[in-house]
Amino acid sequence: MITMRDAFFDEIYKISQIDRDVMIVSADFSAPSLNKFVKDFPNQYVNVGIAEQSMITLATGLALEGKKVFVYAIMPFVTLRCFELIKVDVSLMNIPMRIVGVGAGFSYEESGATHHSTEDISVMRVLPNLTILSPSDSIMAGEFAKIACQMNTPVYIRLDRKILPTIYRKGTNFSDGLTKLKDGETYIIATGNMVHRALEVSEKIGAGVIDLYKIKPINERLLLDSISKAKRVVTLEEHLLAGGLGSIVAEIFTDNNVRIPLKRIGVHDKYYYLYGGRSNIQSILGLDENSVTKTITEWVK
Amino acid sequence: MDTKELEKKVQYLRNRVLNMCIKAKTGHVTSSFSCAEIMVALYYGGILRYDVSNPKWENRDRFILSKGQASPMLYAVLGDIGFFPDNEMDKFCQADGIFGVHLQCDVKGVEITTGSLGHGLGIGAGMALAARLNKKLYTTFVLLGDGECYEGSIWESAMLAGNYELKNLIAIVDRNWMCATDFTEDCVRLNPLDKKWESFGWEVKTIDGHSFNEIFLVLDRFRTRNLNKPLVIIADTVKGRGIPFMENQPLWHGTAPKDKDAELAKLELNGERK
Numbered sequence: 001m002i003t004m005r006d007a008f009f010d011e012i013y014k015i016s017q018i019d020r021d022v023m024i025v026s027a028d029f030s031a032p033s034l035n036k037f038v039k040d041f042p043n044q045y046v047n048v049g050i051a052e053q054s055m056i057t058l059a060t061g062l063a064l065e066g067k068k069v070f071v072y073a074i075m076p077f078v079t080l081r082c083f084e085l086i087k088v089d090v091s092l093m094n095i096p097m098r099i100v101g102v103g104a105g106f107s108y109e110e111s112g113a114t115h116h117s118t119e120d121i122s123v124m125r126v127l128p129n130l131t132i133l134s135p136s137d138s139i140m141a142g143e144f145a146k147i148a149c150q151m152n153t154p155v156y157i158r159l160d161r162k163i164l165p166t167i168y169r170k171g172t173n174f175s176d177g178l179t180k181l182k183d184g185e186t187y188i189i190a191t192g193n194m195v196h197r198a199l200e201v202s203e204k205i206g207a208g209v210i211d212l213y214k215i216k217p218i219n220e221r222l223l224l225d226s227i228s229k230a231k232r233v234v235t236l237e238e239h240l241l242a243g244g245l246g247s248i249v250a251e252i253f254t255d256n257n258v259r260i261p262l263k264r265i266g267v268h269d270k271y272y273y274l275y276g277g278r279s280n281i282q283s284i285l286g287l288d289e290n291s292v293t294k295t296i297t298e299w300v301k
Numbered sequence: 302m303d304t305k306e307l308e309k310k311v312q313y314l315r316n317r318v319l320n321m322c323i324k325a326k327t328g329h330v331t332s333s334f335s336c337a338e339i340m341v342a343l344y345y346g347g348i349l350r351y352d353v354s355n356p357k358w359e360n361r362d363r364f365i366l367s368k369g370q371a372s373p374m375l376y377a378v379l380g381d382i383g384f385f386p387d388n389e390m391d392k393f394c395q396a397d398g399i400f401g402v403h404l405q406c407d408v409k410g411v412e413i414t415t416g417s418l419g420h421g422l423g424i425g426a427g428m429a430l431a432a433r434l435n436k437k438l439y440t441t442f443v444l445l446g447d448g449e450c451y452e453g454s455i456w457e458s459a460m461l462a463g464n465y466e467l468k469n470l471i472a473i474v475d476r477n478w479m480c481a482t483d484f485t486e487d488c489v490r491l492n493p494l495d496k497k498w499e500s501f502g503w504e505v506k507t508i509d510g511h512s513f514n515e516i517f518l519v520l521d522r523f524r525t526r527n528l529n530k531p532l533v534i535i536a537d538t539v540k541g542r543g544i545p546f547m548e549n550q551p552l553w554h555g556t557a558p559k560d561k562d563a564e565l566a567k568l569e570l571n572g573e574r575k
Contacts, residue, residue, distance in 0.1 A: 048461055057458055064412070065427070089424065
């Protein structure tokens with residue numbers, strides 16, 4: 001098993017052997033698979049240094065001249081640090097740029113709150129024209145590299161930093177935007193690494209699980225069809241509740257007059273300096289297997 | 302065009318901008334006036350390559366107006382040379398018009414949307430790097446405000462362009478010595494501005510930005526420059542140049558004169574000037 005970013009850049013490497021317009025602009029951030037790319041395609045790689053504004057503007061200029069550009073950094077910095085530049089250059093001008101962030105949720109477990117990414121979904125999803133992809137395993141991350149390369153509008157891809165178990169078979173088609181992994185009376189909708197938590201919880205309580213990997217635009221019709229027989233819906237995210245996955249589902253329910261009871265589980269309105277591993281952080285915040293199971297079981301009663 | 306004709310063109314365009322802003326009751330008149338000669342030299346003086354009938358011609362020189370508040374002057378130029386019907390100027394900021402106070406990329410002849418400062422230099426660096434990679438011979442020009450040089454992103458991009466020796470990138474700083482509310486040296490000191498650029502790896506030239514002779518001299522044979530460095534031209538200018546009572550007055554930033562002031566502005570612009 002490999003990390004999402006290695007799966008991602010392995011695919012980019014393959015594409016770049018044929019397509020010499022692919023470029024990676026990094027803000028001083030690496031990956032083993034990226035090193036191979038840098039060595040073999042030096043003219044297709046720019047390390048701008050720790051300068052995210054320069055990264056976005058340079059990439060915009062390259063994209064305007066026909067380059068297929070990926071920008072790459074740790075998640076809070078590739079999104080929030082240069083947010084207004086993404087707004088104007090990428091979203092407003094609707095430029096095909098692939099924004100790749102590593103470190104969803106608490107995956108930088110030992111790095112503290114500066115490196116946690118618990119607001120990127122809320123922040124990025126407000127941008128018009130932008131697609132958001134949130135893979136739950138490295139197979140999907142690799143497929144997203146191919147999809148992103150072919151897009152002619154901007155896309156933000158949020159990768160987990162950790163090696164996660166594989167859910168999907170190689171070659172799976174991810175064009176639907178979501179996958180129903182399990183059936184049940186109560187459905188858990190999750191994204192990224194929390195899909196694995198949902199699957200664990202499902203083993204205990206027999207819940208249905210939906211992997212919502214395309215966060216924007218949402219395949220609303222398929223989502224609503226998938227939960228049409230649900231008695232309850234739970235959203236589960238390693239992300240702030242404000243504006244995150246739960247908000248998205250709640251908005252869809254409201255807009256479509258869906259009356260299914262909805263419970264949001266995620267990070268409350270607070271930052272945390274917590275250490276001792278991701279599982280420790282999650283258990284303190286009620287996102288570990290036992291806590292999530294308990295929260296849902298009590299809610300169902 | 303010879304210098305005399307260029308002077309006439311500048312006078313015509315300043316009037317055009319003043320009138321469209323008076324009519325719209327808004328627009329950055331003074332910011333547009335400080336860079337009028339620069340834009341006229343670029344577009345009418347044989348510096349920029351462009352094709353009015355093919356705005357996205359791949360070999361065109363890229364001109365980025367990074368100080369997007371000077372859009373009235375660029376729109377006036379682009380309309381005058383025929384990128385779009387010249388009467389669009391009469392619809393500046395109007396419901397039936399195609400543009401407003403800041404610069405929009407969907408207007409023919411415009412490369413990028415600006416208005417938020419600090420974007421243009423980095424995008425220009427990307428275009429210049431792409432030219433090198435794609436083996437294209439166009440030059441990328443970026444017109445910056447001096448107040449815009451407060452933006453940290455400018456210096457991130459300046460450092461990158463210097464490091465990559467982007468000799469096909471030319472920045473022009475409209476050094477009118479003012480930001481929105483104050484004089485730059487009384488706000489946060491920008492000088493020594495030339496030394497700053499120089500230390501970031503740029504060739505630096507300082508000129509009188511209202512002198513066609515100096516603009517043409519500094520851009521003489523710019524396509525075959527020897528130095529492997531990007532070039533920055535610090536163009537010393539006067540904010541509001543051409544209307545004495547509006548020159549160097551912070552309160553005239555971003556506003557159009559109205560009523561009596563509008564009449565006075567028209568008179569002064571077209572009166573004798575020492």
